[in-house]
Each structure stands twice: as C-alpha cells, then as structure tokens.
Amino acid sequence: MGFSLYVHIPFCVRICTYCDFPRVLLPNVTATSAGTTAPETFIQDPEATFSAMTRALRALPADMRSRPVDTVFFGGGTPSCVPPVLIAGILRTARELFAFDDDAEISTEANPEDVSPAWIHALLDAGVNRFSLGVQSFACAGPLGRRHTPQRAIEAVGHLRDAGVTNLNLDLMFALPEQGQAELARDLAELIALSPEHVSCYGLTLEPETPLGRDYAAGRYLFPEDDVWLELYRTIQDRLESAGYEQYEISNWARPGRECRHNLRIWEGADYLGIGPAAVSRWRRWRWTEPADPAEYRRRVEGCLWPQEGPSPWAAASDTVDDGGEDIETLLTGTRLLRGFDLGRLHGRLREDCICDLRTKGLLWQTGGRVGLTRPGLPVADSILAQLVDALRAPEESVR
Ligand code: SF4
Structure with missing residues (x-):
C-alpha cells in the first residue's frame, strides 16, 4: 500500500490580508503592503530549512521507507517563492529513499507572479507534473493583498500551457469583500476561459486576528451575508457544471478523470507523511504536527534521531487515534x-x-x-x- 508525501514550504514574500496559515516572511521583504501590519517572524535561511527537511526524510525509519509514494504535494506558504533547485533537491532525495509509482502525481502550488518559463521548466525537469495556481479572484482581489494582477494570472497560465503543462488547477475564492453575483460572474468567466483541468473554490474565512478580519470588524468593506454566500456557492456549482466540470468535493471540481489524486487519497483516509515546518502527518494510528517555526523545526531535526516507526520525534504535537x-x-x-x-x-x-x-x-x-x-x-x-x-x-x- 503506497502513501502520500506532503512538503510544506512555509515562506511567503508578502502576507495576504486574510491569511492565518502557517507561513513566515522571507528576509529582506518589508511587510508594508496591502494592509499587512502584523509583526511577522523574519527568518534568515530557507536553504537551511530545506536541509533540515532533507535530513528529516533521510531519518525516516526503514519500515516507513518501505512503502511506495503515490502522490507528492508541495504546499505552503508559497512553494514558488523559493529557488526551484530546492524543490528538485527534495524530490531527488525522496526518489533515492522511496519507490515512486510510475504515474505518481507530483503537484506544486504556485503564485502567478512567480511563474516564468524558466521556473516551469526547472520544475518539469524535477518531475513535477501538476501545477496549482493561486489566482483567488480576477474582480475582487484588491482587499486580499495578493501580489499579482489579473493580467499576470492570465500570463502565468499562458506560460504553463506553452511549456506543455496539461494538469492545471486554478484556485478561486468567493464570499469576498464587495463581491456580488456580477463580480463572481466575471471571476468564473475569466477562469473558464483559461480552461484549467481542475478548479478549487473556497469561501473566504474571516479570521479576527488578520488585517481583513479587522477591516470586517471596523465595517470597512461589505461582506456577503449568509444568504448571499449560499447564492454565490450555487452559482459556482451551476456555472462550473455547465462548463463541463464535475464537482467531486465540497470545494473542488474537475474535468472527468482530473481530480486531485493527492487530496482524494487523504480524504479517503490514506496514510500521508508531512515534511517541513507545520506539516501534519497521519501514519497508521499516529497523527503528528511538526513545529511551525522554521528555526525551531531546524533545531529539533538537527538534534534528534528517529529510531523506530512512530510519530516524528521532533513533532510539536502527536497523538494516537483510537x-x-x-x-x-x-x-x-x-x-x-x-x-x-x-x-x-x-x-x-x-x-x-x-x-x-x-x-x-x-x-x-x-x-x-x-x-x-x-x-x-x-x-x-x-x-x-x-x-x-x-x-x-x-x-x-x-x-x-
Ligand atoms: S501566499 Fe498563501 S500562505 Fe502566503 S500569505 Fe498569502 S495566503 Fe498566506
């Protein structure tokens, strides 16, 4: 029985206004844009974090290494804001340690502004065969504090298609500030025109401790009420289905046969191993979460051995599930x-x-x-x- 590998790359070069995911700012980037005023942890060395991730992979007990890898997913954070050679290195190490299925699905998330022909080719050469682009919105992106423009998202898809990418997900968000049916219709029309194989569409969750959460509390934007949320969701279902996408999960649609195999396996209860700061793993009866702070993650990985099968010895939290x-x-x-x-x-x-x-x-x-x-x-x-x-x-x- 194979398993899935998840690699969490926690770095971002700007913190989006709604984000409370595990992530840290890359060094030498100011946190001034798009309402990002919360103090952030500045870390100094992404390469050192990747070294620790490689070391964590190599430390896996033999029993955990004996199973083949079916899917790999690089998520974040922003996997596209680190040099692709770092991602290639993780994949090279994983291939040394595990058998890979011949048709293993290897996905990476990316932000549109990072996508260039050179970046795409470096990842294709490393074996990545599925790309997931964080577009989020064409019409209502302003308050989200993203780095890309709608035009840049369209260009990124063009670069991916020109490079021969045939397995592409586009992420959209809905229930956005100032979004009504007209704005959603524009988002869906732009997205469908780009004809991705897969669409993820999540409703915005407002977290009170984020800049956007504070905007909401201060009444700075109009946010959709519950009944509008429902209407927007139904519009997404209808519009995507009429464009040939099948809904297979609450927030995910795909062309026939193009479901995300990695997420499907996890939703169906398969084992997965998470590598990197804040990564979560589920292995047999064990569940564990790695330390979220990269410096802490590095320190713990350097200081521990993983002598036998069981939760990672450097986990910040672990549990057995009854x-x-x-x-x-x-x-x-x-x-x-x-x-x-x-x-x-x-x-x-x-x-x-x-x-x-x-x-x-x-x-x-x-x-x-x-x-x-x-x-x-x-x-x-x-x-x-x-x-x-x-x-x-x-x-x-x-x-x-
Ligand atoms: S790119 Fe993603 S992880 Fe990074 S700040 Fe924005 S939403 Fe958060």
Whole structure:
C-alpha cells in the first residue's frame, strides 16, 4: 500500500490580508503592503530549512521507507517563492529513499507572479507534473493583498500551457469583500476561459486576528451575508457544471478523470507523511504536527534521531487515534466527498435513525453501503457533520 508525501514550504514574500496559515516572511521583504501590519517572524535561511527537511526524510525509519509514494504535494506558504533547485533537491532525495509509482502525481502550488518559463521548466525537469495556481479572484482581489494582477494570472497560465503543462488547477475564492453575483460572474468567466483541468473554490474565512478580519470588524468593506454566500456557492456549482466540470468535493471540481489524486487519497483516509515546518502527518494510528517555526523545526531535526516507526520525534504535537477518533476522521473527510464514504468503515457505530432523518430532509443520500451529502446538503456540511458526530456510538457499542 503506497502513501502520500506532503512538503510544506512555509515562506511567503508578502502576507495576504486574510491569511492565518502557517507561513513566515522571507528576509529582506518589508511587510508594508496591502494592509499587512502584523509583526511577522523574519527568518534568515530557507536553504537551511530545506536541509533540515532533507535530513528529516533521510531519518525516516526503514519500515516507513518501505512503502511506495503515490502522490507528492508541495504546499505552503508559497512553494514558488523559493529557488526551484530546492524543490528538485527534495524530490531527488525522496526518489533515492522511496519507490515512486510510475504515474505518481507530483503537484506544486504556485503564485502567478512567480511563474516564468524558466521556473516551469526547472520544475518539469524535477518531475513535477501538476501545477496549482493561486489566482483567488480576477474582480475582487484588491482587499486580499495578493501580489499579482489579473493580467499576470492570465500570463502565468499562458506560460504553463506553452511549456506543455496539461494538469492545471486554478484556485478561486468567493464570499469576498464587495463581491456580488456580477463580480463572481466575471471571476468564473475569466477562469473558464483559461480552461484549467481542475478548479478549487473556497469561501473566504474571516479570521479576527488578520488585517481583513479587522477591516470586517471596523465595517470597512461589505461582506456577503449568509444568504448571499449560499447564492454565490450555487452559482459556482451551476456555472462550473455547465462548463463541463464535475464537482467531486465540497470545494473542488474537475474535468472527468482530473481530480486531485493527492487530496482524494487523504480524504479517503490514506496514510500521508508531512515534511517541513507545520506539516501534519497521519501514519497508521499516529497523527503528528511538526513545529511551525522554521528555526525551531531546524533545531529539533538537527538534534534528534528517529529510531523506530512512530510519530516524528521532533513533532510539536502527536497523538494516537483510537476507534472513536478514527470514526470522527472518517466523517470529517468522507462528508466532503460527493461520492460519500463507506459506512462499513464505521463498523455499525453510526446510528441509523440519524441517517434516516437526514435522508428524509433531503440532505443525505444512501446507496448500498455508501452515504454522502446531497446537493442541498453540501452548503450546510458543517451542521450535518456535527449531527453525524453526535450520532456516533462509542466503539464498545459497535454493531458488526
Ligand atoms: S501566499 Fe498563501 S500562505 Fe502566503 S500569505 Fe498569502 S495566503 Fe498566506
């Protein structure tokens, strides 16, 4: 059984106004633009962090190295703001240590302003075969504090296509400041004209401690209310489907056969190993998170050995997951997928009356042994998930 490798590259050259992801500013970049006023950790040496990531890979116990890699995903942060030779080095080390499937999916996220023909060719040469571009919006990007213009995003897609890239995701966001149906229609029209194989479209989450969260609290922009959010989401579903995209997850659409295999495997419960600051791993019954601060990550990786299979010895937090925790994970990830999840994974621990009730309300479908959210259920996934979690029996009450 193979596994997925996730590599977290925590560096950014500007902090977007809505961002509370694990990331740090690259050195010698001022944090003055786009409302970014929060103090940031300035780190001095991305190369040293990549060395520590390489060392972490080499330190893996033999048992964890014996399984082939099916998918690799470079996420961030901004993987495209570091020299591609660093990404190539991680891939070279991974190929030395693991068997790779012949058709392994190797993805990287990128920001449009970093995408040049030389950058693309360096990554293609390293073996990357899927690119995910953070466009976010053509019409309402201003308050987000992104570095690129809409035109630069279009140019980046042109460079990728010219280089022969045939597996491309574009990220959009919705429920943005000052966004209504007209602005969303422009975003969707521009995106569809670029004809990516895959589209991710997430609603903006306002975090109170970000500049945009503070703008919201101060009433600086109009933000869509809940009923508008729902209308925008439905517009996205309808427009993408009429353009030939199939929705396969709450926030993801793809041309037939072009789903993101890496994310699908994770949502379906496969093991994955996360390398780099703040990376999360799930391996058998263990879950762990690496230290978010690159300096701390480097210090811990340099100071530890990884003597046997188990959580990373330099993890900031680790846990073992019991049957109850496993059930919650199954629901968390399985309800995201339109193909639903196999009820058998819950060993009879999900109460039938809850499933029946949600089916009667038209929010859940059930076919054979699978259950999933219906179209009306998707926008209220969080509340359905909470009801399903409440309907779980304790593991000792299993009905097998
Ligand atoms: S590029 Fe991504 S990770 Fe970096 S600041 Fe912007 S949203 Fe956050």
